Amino acid sequence: MPASRSRTERWRDCLQQIKDRSGGIEFTVARPGIDPEANSGDLVWRVRVIRFDDSELVVEAPVAMGNAIHLGEDVEVVGILAVGQNRWMFRSKTLGMTTTAGPRGMMPAVRLRMPEEVERCQRRQFLRVATAEIRLPEVECFPLLDPLSAVPAEVACRDAMKSGVVSTLLPEVGPVFKAKLLNIGGGGVGLLVPRSETSGANRSKLIWARFDLRPEMPAPLGVTARIVHTHLNHEQDVYAGVSFEFAFHTAYRPFVADLLVNYVQALQDRQRSVRRAA
Template identity: 45%
Template sequence: MPANRSRTERWRESLRQVYERGGGLEVAVMRGPGDEGGAVDLVWRVRVLGLSEREIVVERPGALGRCVEVPPGTGMTCAMSIGQNRWMFASRVVRSTPGPRGSLVLAMPEGVERCPRRNFNRVSTVGLRLPQVECWPLLDPSSTAVAETANQSAMRAALSGGPHGAIDTIAAAALPVVGPVFPASLVNVGGGGAGLLISKEHAGAVDGTRLYWFRVHLTPELPLPLSMTGRVVHHHLDHEQNVAAGVAFEFALNPAHRDFVAEQIERFSARVSAASARRAA
């Protein structure tokens, strides 16, 4: 029997291995059939806190010091990885524990499915659509405060139904002094940072010694891209020579922007969770 097939059939052992090593799962609120098109999934990296025959206990998703509310009954798309092997499964929230160190209790799945190497975010039953990110190397970090303030003004105007022409003008100006842009995908978020996947064609653009300006597209819940500054703190090549990069968000030059970014992440998550809860009702 091939090793990967054997591991899939013994997936509970793999899950326990993740737990015993202090590892985590990637989880996202499950989208409905009507959410196709431009809708994307925000994936959270959460640590596994406990296991039983029927339940998986994980950290509550959160970013920048704020936990995200996920109501009981919400469908979840989950993934676990060991080395280059990755499995996905569907679950639902059974209950949650409030508080800053709260947890989510997920229903144990009946089975998992191994992801193909060339499409590691989709199997036959569930899938993830990763948000796209525009990345620029920052040439003048001091120019980010003005751009962040412009991003806040444009986002608030768009959320309040302001005139599109004025919003587009503000959004176009919301760019600091930067170098050439390159694309990435937002693999996951958690704590004070995120994971990005950058195609091998743009691998040379990754430099751990400098700051970057990011625009994250979280449609349709957020009408405009969410902009922020960050630094690549670690990176490595995957099996296809693409770059997997860990990014730490930076707010030292404009601390107030931290609350704005956290607020928009909460807004996105609340809207997706509410839609999922309505479908489950």
Template identity: 45%
Template sequence: MPANRSRTAGWRQCLEQIKRRGGSIELAIARPEIDGSAVSGDLLVRCRVLSIDDEAIRVEAPVALGRTIEIPKGVELVAMMAVGQNRWMFRTHSLQWHSCAGRMDARAEIELAVPNRVERCQRRRDYRVETASLDLPSVQLWPLLDPSTVVLAERVNEAAFLRELDGMDSPLCRLGDGEVDDEILPEVGPSFPARLVNLGGGGVGLTVEDSYAGSLGRKSLFWMRFGLPPMLTTPVCATARLVHSHMQSDRQTYAGMTFDFSANPAHKRVVVRQILQAIACQQKLQMSRQAS
């Protein structure tokens, strides 16, 4: 058996290994092609694997800052799993949503269809195979010099988001003409780029190119901004605290960060609402395309 095929054929064993370790796979809403718009808002959310059989893969529902992200029956998904240096991607869909109502553990669950085809990513930093691709959000990070100065920037961001919601008359949440004032920032140092590779219960996972990795060690608090087009025009802005980091085999640095709302606790609900709104818009767009 060719080496590439043997690695692909072992995906089920790797999924079992992830389950035994209490690990997770990552899911994103599968997006249709949208003519004339640049989509770069694919959010990968982490879901712990609970069980695997010939009919379904059962996972915990994803959570963002304490809020469950509902993925109803029929929603098409792109899944990604990784073990060591190997990464696989496949298409699946939600077979059943299991609400947490009446459950002792109070965690909702999703049954996913077992994939017909699983493909191995050729390179560690790729999120693209023949049958699926992800365009992960670009992130801008600034070392935060004075945490107390985030309040004004967060309130301006909240006001922009509320104006956007007021103008959302399209059920597909198309891109609008709004612009974000880039000048309203807290007291920060020089910015550097990153990429948002996963969203967890209380924070995010980012990758930073080797040439910028040194910026991570200078401060523990960062001002973070990322967009989710075409679902939202207002970027997500928040303070993030670096929890851990390590260099990957591709020489990028992975940075695990947790949101920090200590300077402005009210901003947490804004970030949660933005994330849930973006995912809901993706689902509506997908369902509309399926219906047509």
């Protein structure tokens, strides 16, 4: 049996490994009706695997700043399952929400239909197989020289979300470096900085990060963030674990949380609209 086929057929064993280690999978809400070439990128959530059987896979609900995001029934998602260098993608649909015991009491969870098959994908930067594709959003990152200077820029970003007019105001920053947004968790994100840009990631632990998730968000989102840890992958790119930083502007936290919740809701609404039009 070819090695690639053998690894694909063992994906359920890998899913069991992930669960046993209290690990997670990643998924994104599918974006139907969008020209792939005009797709600014898919927001990928990293969630812990709680349990699974032959019919369903139960995972933590995605979270935005501590707020669980509700997913309705029959929402199409694209999932990513990874163990070491082995990576698979699959399509599924939600079966609704449930609750499960967590470290701080009962917590919301999402029931996914157990995929019947998965497909291997080769590289982290290019999440594409025959039946699904995830485009990782590009992030503009700037070393943040004066954290207080980010407050007016965050206010301008909030105003831009209301007006739809993109703000060009920047805090006091250093030269830009580019990254890819790998995933988002409870209070931060994972970034992949290509090796050609890694010098920028070493200039400052505090950064100004700008995400463009249009059309679901009216304008690019700028936010102060802190690089918590980094490591090199096998291609000498830098993975950076980044937490959002709201100590300098606490009122911005609920605004960002609402944006992320509304982003997921907009995708669900788009799916329903496309189904009705079909």
